[in-house]
Amino acid sequence: MEKLLKDFISIIVVGLSLGSLFGLVGLAYTVIVNASQLVNFGQGDFAMLGVAVCWFIMTVFGWPLWLAFPVAVIAGGLLGIAAEKVIVTPLLKKEVHPFYPILGTMAIGTIVAGCVGIYTGFYWMPIKYFLGTEPWKIGGLSIDTQGAIIIITTAILVIAYWFLLNRTRLGTALRATGFNREVSTLMGIQTSRMVRLSFVISGVIAAIAGVLCAPMSAFTALDGLPLAVNGFIALIVGGWGNPYAAVLGGVTLGLIRALFTGYFSSAHAELATFFVLIIVLTLKPNGIYAGFMVPKEMRR
Amino acid sequence: MNSILLAIAIGLICVPIFAGAQAKAAGKEINIGFTTDFSGVTASFGIQESPVVEMIIKDLNAAGGINGRPVKLFVQDNAADPAKTVGNLKMFRELNKCVAIIQGVTSSTGIAAKAWAEQNKVPIIAPDPASDQLIQREGKSWWFRTEVPIHIRMITALPRLKALGYDKVAFEGSTLAWGTDCLKVLKEYAPKYGVTVVGEVLCEPKTKDLTIQAMRLRDTGAQAIVCAEYEAEGGVWARALKSIGWKPYVFHGSATVFFSTLQTNPPELFEDWEVAQQIDLTKPLVRQIWDKYQAYTGKRYEDEKGPRTWDATNLLLEAIKASGNPDDSEAIREGFYKIKNYYAAVGPKGFIGSFEIGKNHLITEKDMVMYVTKGGKFVLVK
Numbered sequence: 014m015e016k017l018l019k020d021f022i023s024i025i026v027v028g029l030s031l032g033s034l035f036g037l038v039g040l041a042y043t044v045i046v047n048a049s050q051l052v053n054f055g056q057g058d059f060a061m062l063g064v065a066v067c068w069f070i071m072t073v074f075g076w077p078l079w080l081a082f083p084v085a086v087i088a089g090g091l092l093g094i095a096a097e098k099v100i101v102t103p104l105l106k107k108e109v110h111p112f113y114p115i116l117g118t119m120a121i122g123t124i125v126a127g128c129v130g131i132y133t134g135f136y137w138m139p140i141k142y143f144l145g146t147e148p149w150k151i152g153g154l155s156i157d158t159q160g161a162i163i164i165i166t167t168a169i170l171v172i173a174y175w176f177l178l179n180r181t182r183l184g185t186a187l188r189a190t191g192f193n194r195e196v197s198t199l200m201g202i203q204t205s206r207m208v209r210l211s212f213v214i215s216g217v218i219a220a221i222a223g224v225l226c227a228p229m230s231a232f233t234a235l236d237g238l239p240l241a242v243n244g245f246i247a248l249i250v251g252g253w254g255n256p257y258a259a260v261l262g263g264v265t266l267g268l269i270r271a272l273f274t275g276y277f278s279s280a281h282a283e284l285a286t287f288f289v290l291i292i293v294l295t296l297k298p299n300g301i302y303a304g305f306m307v308p309k310e311m312r313r
Numbered sequence: 314m315n316s317i318l319l320a321i322a323i324g325l326i327c328v329p330i331f332a333g334a335q336a337k338a339a340g341k342e343i344n345i346g347f348t349t350d351f352s353g354v355t356a357s358f359g360i361q362e363s364p365v366v367e368m369i370i371k372d373l374n375a376a377g378g379i380n381g382r383p384v385k386l387f388v389q390d391n392a393a394d395p396a397k398t399v400g401n402l403k404m405f406r407e408l409n410k411c412v413a414i415i416q417g418v419t420s421s422t423g424i425a426a427k428a429w430a431e432q433n434k435v436p437i438i439a440p441d442p443a444s445d446q447l448i449q450r451e452g453k454s455w456w457f458r459t460e461v462p463i464h465i466r467m468i469t470a471l472p473r474l475k476a477l478g479y480d481k482v483a484f485e486g487s488t489l490a491w492g493t494d495c496l497k498v499l500k501e502y503a504p505k506y507g508v509t510v511v512g513e514v515l516c517e518p519k520t521k522d523l524t525i526q527a528m529r530l531r532d533t534g535a536q537a538i539v540c541a542e543y544e545a546e547g548g549v550w551a552r553a554l555k556s557i558g559w560k561p562y563v564f565h566g567s568a569t570v571f572f573s574t575l576q577t578n579p580p581e582l583f584e585d586w587e588v589a590q591q592i593d594l595t596k597p598l599v600r601q602i603w604d605k606y607q608a609y610t611g612k613r614y615e616d617e618k619g620p621r622t623w624d625a626t627n628l629l630l631e632a633i634k635a636s637g638n639p640d641d642s643e644a645i646r647e648g649f650y651k652i653k654n655y656y657a658a659v660g661p662k663g664f665i666g667s668f669e670i671g672k673n674h675l676i677t678e679k680d681m682v683m684y685v686t687k688g689g690k691f692v693l694v695k
Contacts (some may be wrong), residue, residue, distance in 0.1 A: 030522070
């Protein structure tokens with residue numbers, strides 16, 4: 014019985030760390046969705062760029078991780094600005110179908126992945142475990158340190174994002190832009206800047222997710238896509254447009270995958286993810302946590 | 314008199330024309346196709362191997378080619394896609410008039426290429442695919458390789474496991490063909506060596522955590538593990554074993570993959586893991602190939618890929634020379650079976666590689682060399 018409980022807790026911890034990763038990417042998607050009603054299909058490649066910059070700085074310049082990481086995060090933000098300035102805003106100004114800027118973000122992501130791939134030869138960009146490979150031992154349980162860092166960082170980022178949205182004027186402007194852009198413009202909010210800010214925040218979050226995840230499984234230039242797909246599913250499962258729901262959706266996905274792997278089959282965890290997606294779309298298309306932390310009067 | 318003069322004049326005119334035609338035939342290029350993965354999940358293989366092919370062809374042409382005829386290389390990307398591979402092969406044959414082809418990387422593209430080669434009667438040689446489905450057990454083959462078939466790696470592992478006293482073995486591998494093929498072969502051959510496969514886990518590519526899978530295998534009572542996964546998962550697996558505090562004997566099924574895994578993960582995770590290589594790391598030719606590669610590209614990879622690709626390319630050129638007719642694909646295919654004195658880079662010192670009916674690969678299990686990992690380096694097992 015004790016062994017069963019220990020195994021179950023281990024599975025839950027694994028699920029939480031994986032789910033937090035998906036939730037972070039889902040959060041990154043939601044930030045842009047809320048500000049501009051667009052989806053950034055290059056999100057995974059933003060994460061990959063964070064890994065590439067971190068690895069490049071550590072390998073070529075010999076900088077330590079604690080210096081390279083912030084630079085990678087800044088790079089993610091800069092890519093967000095580039096995507097917004099080069100593709101998104103110019104297309105939005107032309108009042109084209111929303112699909113076109115979405116396609117544009119995918120193009121940018123593909124170009125970034127291609128450039129990184131050409132430089133690296135599509136070879137691995139390994140980043141070491143932040144705190145070494147020795148697991149933490151807590152009450153007879155072994156806890157992967159990188160997984161724990163992912164869980165803690167996700168919690169911090171979610172709290173920070175909540176604080177930004179609810180306790181700062183900037184956050185209020187962001188929320189207003191997402192809620193109704195026309196009225197926000199009339200109220201004097203520079204909505205184009207809010208859209209740009211959303212891309213920056215999204216790029217930063219994606220880069221953080223990428224660098225956190227890279228030590229667990231070495232990244233190549235092509236590994237942004239699987240992260241992007243799982244993050245997008247987290248967004249759908251949790252609830253479109255609700256950042257906290259996206260994170261919870263990710264955590265739910267991670268837990269279900271871990272339970273499926275632990276008690277059924279390790280070969281088909283990806284299948285479990287899409288199975289959950291189908292069930293949610295069928296039974297609760299708005300998402301499992303759609304109303305989470307949304308005031309009653311604002312719930313649709 | 315006039316007719317004699319006319320005959321002489323005609324003769325004098327014909328000689329340069331004839332000589333010119335001979336010279337043109339002598340200088341006529343021999344077209345070879347090269348298709349491998351420059352993109353896709355196995356792009357690192359293709360990108361690492363292609364400089365070997367290029368530098369061999371360059372050196373050959375600088376030395377005068379084959380009987381005065383330069384070799385022209387046509388290159389295309391497979392993207393690890395069988396359909397794209399076949400498209401490239403068609404283009405090589407119909408558009409580029411290639412008489413023979415070098416093909417990499419994956420077993421799935423190899424299977425498609427082998428079928429195409431047989432239908433279209435164009436010989437292909439490949440440095441990589443490992444699937445047992447690519448063995449030509451009867452008759453002459455149109456498809457050859459310098460990589461060992463999977464069952465040979467398993468046959469090398471099983472007696473070693475038995476000798477070390479491990480008769481309960483578990484398997485950990487990829488859900489892709491490489492992993493599932495290894496598992497199938499392991500299960501087929503294990504009973505012949507008195508070894509029981511007590512558990513198995515298959516993990517998806519790019520999986521981030523294998524702790525649960527490691528726990529499951531530990532609970533089977535397995536004394537040893539045979540691994541057949543790719544680079545990213547190798548590190549994840551090693552960390553999972555460490556995380557649960559389990560240190561079984563581990564045999565890795567692919568020296569090439571394991572080498573890459575060692576480059577991208579802390580070496581202490583893989584201490585005492587064993588692997589069977591088809592190259593002798595101390596063989597002078599192997600070291601020469603690595604040195605040449607480094608001089609050509611600025612990078613050094615001390616693993617099997619370079620030597621395998623070296624042998625694949627040189628065997629093709631030897632087959633062309635042995636064919637007697639470099640413009641005839643069928644003659645080139647026969648040329649592969651005429652090669653008897655090729656000193657290969659793969660295999661132990663002094664190894665002479667050749668193909669035979671029923672054997673379209675070079676190495677057998679007696680030519681494999683067992684290594685153990687110490688401090689991130691391969692050390693010969695005595």
